[in-house]
Amino acid sequence: MDAVNPTDAVDPADRAVLNGVLHEIVEDGATPGGVVVCGTAAGDRAVLSAGVVSPFTGPAAPDEHTVYDIASLTKVTATWPLVGRALDAGLLDLDAPVREFLPPMEGAMPSGEATVRQLLSHTSGLRAATRFDLYDLTERPLHELICHELMENLPGTHRYINRGYILLGLALAHVHGRPLDELARELWAELGMDDTAYGPVRQESRVAPTERQEGHDRLWGAVHDENAAIMGGTAGHAGVFATAADLATYAEHLLAGRETPLGQWFRMSLVPQAEIEPGVQRGLGWVLGAGGSVAYHYGFTGTSLHLAPATGRYVVVVTNAVHNGAAARIRITPLREQAHKMLAAG
Template sequence: MILAPTIDTTAVRVTGGRPLTGHVRVQGSKNVALHLYAATLLADEPVTLHGVPDILDTGVCAEITIRGYTASGAATADCSPVRPRWGRDHHRPGGSLMPTPLTTDDTARLAEALDAVVADGATPGGVIITGTAGGDRHVHTAGTVAPELGDHPPTDRTVYDIASLTKVVATWLLVGSALDQGLMDLDAPIRDFLPPISGEAPSGEVTVRQLLTHTAGLRASTRLDHYRGTSTPLHELLCREPLEDTPGTHRYINRGYILLGLALAHVTGRPLDLAASDAWQRYGMTDTVYGPLARSEQVAPTEQRIPGTPRIWGSAHDDNAALLGGVAGHAGVFSTTADLATYAEHLLTAAANDDPTGEWLRASLVPHAPIEPGLDRGLSWILAAGGRAAYHHGFTGTSLYLAPDTGRYLVICTNAVYHGTARTRIAPLRALALKTISTT
């Protein structure tokens, strides 16, 4: 039996019979959430809080939530900055982290693997960047942007439809910012962050955390075309749907991120694409945008859906994102390997320092649900190699891998979906990328 947690007057302390997964939220006097901490909280051990602002040194309001149980209390004893506990034996890199570049042999094997999938006809071409938080980059390109463009080769500035990488490049990033600003709560129902809905809304009762971790139990099949012609807002249609599974089991579902995208637009008061653009501009990701884009040799086309018709080129390949005008929480973003490398460098640097984005990344790398043996789902990210690697894929043939402990990253951009089902033949490249990035 899991007991409800309690908080004593000097520290956040969990009572219960075994380690429990939960989170700690610290709030200021104006009841605005300042930080969220995800961790495995050990029974009868204090949970130390990191990064508490100096202005709160006379009192902190702490709340702890564990599997639906919530308790709160005041902690007034010691509010000085200390290092947090991060659940699993997770190394928290310090500011003096020395990134470890991949070896020459590693980069050569990855280059050969990309060359091989291009030669096999899995993709017209592609780009790989391996690098570190310190700014080291190694770029390898292969093939062409598309047969329509002749021998024009891709570069690290070729723009690709990154498909579901949108989840970690846009939605996850903006959710972290919203949490830091007190605009969202990981364990509150998603309907709390959407325009008002009257009456029953089963899918609106699932939490932000459950949506991020694909454990909400929502309908798996996402067909927004079924809603065409209705006068009811999309957020209400989605929230009124019945659950398909009991929340808690991992099942990859796009509609949860569609809801998150709608919620982010509501709580920020800005369209999702503009909110995301502001974040990307701060990181120097000048080529990362939501589509549509004009057709050009700088933009890689994707699939031809019907023979004898124009190929998708500069518009979202994902049908549901296309129905939403190309702007959605689950897909729709276009980017370059250079911009994704910049993004990875920012995340890894933030993770090694006292930065809100770094706190959010470390909290997101705590396992929440098993996917299969050796793989777990964190908050958005897939976790592998005992948590040493975090990654995500895009259906079109894109991938982003992070290794915070070594300060390494790896970016793959291809338009493998150009050849339809042939995209599955990039699997060996992705497998090698994961093995390589996981090396200590």
């Protein structure tokens, strides 16, 4: 792996533009507030914030230590790195069917034939809709119910599918003989991500609430994703809470260019596996844009992580954009686009 030659400072002009867009989306009502960290692999960080954590919890401004539900960033901060470790340990095989790494099952298993690589790259062909509220989980365990389902697409067809990462999370727990949240907690502790955890987390002022549920109070410290909630808050596709500071630490580990297993796994994962749309590819877990110069991933609640491996630069975005209803979250798009544009420019 080639060493990264990171920029040793955050460009003040880039910082100013990001700060302006962040304030604009807050003023537009896209989110009560949010935090952006733009930084480098060398450890240089600029922290930007706007708005409040939530009107529900009081007028406090968010900062890099505010805890957000990071939604699908769970895929690349928990499941994806743990899969890399399991591959190194010989507990998983990228091109073997996932059924081989789950408890024994009987009968035909069409979806169980999907490989670990296909699940990571969203090319498995599994059903895209995830409605565990319609499943009878008392009859058979979840991994069995999913594996026995028919596929919706031919393997190799790209389609974003949560249940693939759910299966990966279940497989990780099985091959290790330990719960997924326990495996993740050890990983984050090693990386110095002390404020990252699977929920539920304690309701306190530094935890950003998300959406009000029909007939219930606003979600606060409990996972927003309904399917992860049915699974007890711990799942391969969602359920993690983190701070912008911890996500910045994670980005620095991925980009530092050191000969670490995590760094090697990151570089390996940047090889395109499928086309999402012209100019945008899917690697193992990560989306690859700008000719492969930017790797990124989004979270439904209004979070994102953008990485530029060649320059060692990154942008972390955390908001609770579902606070005002799930439809409001698309209004943070200008902030994500600006983060991408900044890194793609080199």
